[in-house]
Amino acid sequence: MMNSNDGLIRVRYDGQVARLVIDRPAKRNAMSLSMWLSVPAILREIRAQRSVQLLIVEGQGDDAFSAGADIEELQSASECKQAAENYVDAIRAAEAALGDFDLPTLACIRGFCMGGGLELAMACDLRVATSDSRFAAPPARLGITYSTSSTRRLASLVGESRAKELLFSARVIDAFEACQVGLINQAYMTANFEEHCAAYVGRMLRNSQRSIRNAKLIFDSIRHGAQFDSSEVRELRVRGFSEVDFREGVDAFRANRPANFTWGRG
Structure with a gap:
């Protein structure tokens, strides 16, 4: 304060x-x-x-x-x-x-x-x-x-x-x-x-914070004129498939249960 x-x-x-x-x-x-x-x-x-x-x-x-x-x-x-x-x-x-x-x-x-x-x-x-x-x-x-x-x-x-x-x-x-x-x-x-x-x-808060923060990053890049993925954004998207949140999201979808995303949580 x-x-x-x-x-x-x-x-x-x-x-x-x-x-x-x-x-x-x-x-x-x-x-x-x-x-x-x-x-x-x-x-x-x-x-x-x-x-x-x-x-x-x-x-x-x-x-x-x-x-x-x-x-x-x-x-x-x-x-x-x-x-x-x-x-x-x-x-x-x-x-x-x-x-x-x-x-x-x-x-x-x-x-x-x-x-x-x-x-x-x-x-x-x-x-x-x-x-x-x-x-x-x-x-x-x-x-x-x-x-x-x-x-x-x-x-x-x-x-x-x-x-x-x-x-x-x-x-x-x-x-x-x-x-x-x-x-x-x-x-x-x-x-x-x-x-x-x-x-x-x-x-x-129930959704993937990795997805939300990356979406913010992409909105910022759009504001600065981006129309397509930069190499950094492409890498973020590709890396997402090996992250814990993606595995949890898929498992939750298949089991028809709420996901318990953990990425970035202190």
Whole structure:
């Protein structure tokens, strides 16, 4: 856990799952500069725990995942170029560290998910939300600009035309529309949200973590322009046939039983 007078990012461990909690409920979990700066180191700490197989990112409480960057701190960034550069670089480093995290990541969203909070959610592999959640990409309301990587992620999720509409209008959309356009994967009723999230996570944890991590690697290569297997990816695919997870998967299929995959588990 990295603490700050301006909010904190907490980490909780629950067996194979780590939870990165944005904890500043008095400001709807708005991200301060110190919180942005803490994210890369916290992710390195989580990755060092060999038992962890999946990361959940969530906000403290039910009101907000994160309402975005701290407006007062954004104002202070206008005082000099160096302050603006420091802020832009801190946000970029945080969302890049989350986007590059090699374990599967899931944003569990309650309430408001706006601005910088949406950038963090989009940097996760998957997003689920309560049915009363609200989303917005509001830089145009403030006269500032999303990073190229966040803009690319938004366009990748909802398509370029829809991404432009959301950025140009800066309008707030509800969970139903967010799910309909592909910004989130699922929306669940608030009363049963924890149970649905647990079931969602459980399905992923029961599958081969080797397959999931390699799929992440391939998605990354596609993002960087790959159209065919590199020699490294081909070798990963070939080697899979001699790995323990493949033997277990085949045995489980033949015996009509759940597989007990063990690859990569600490």
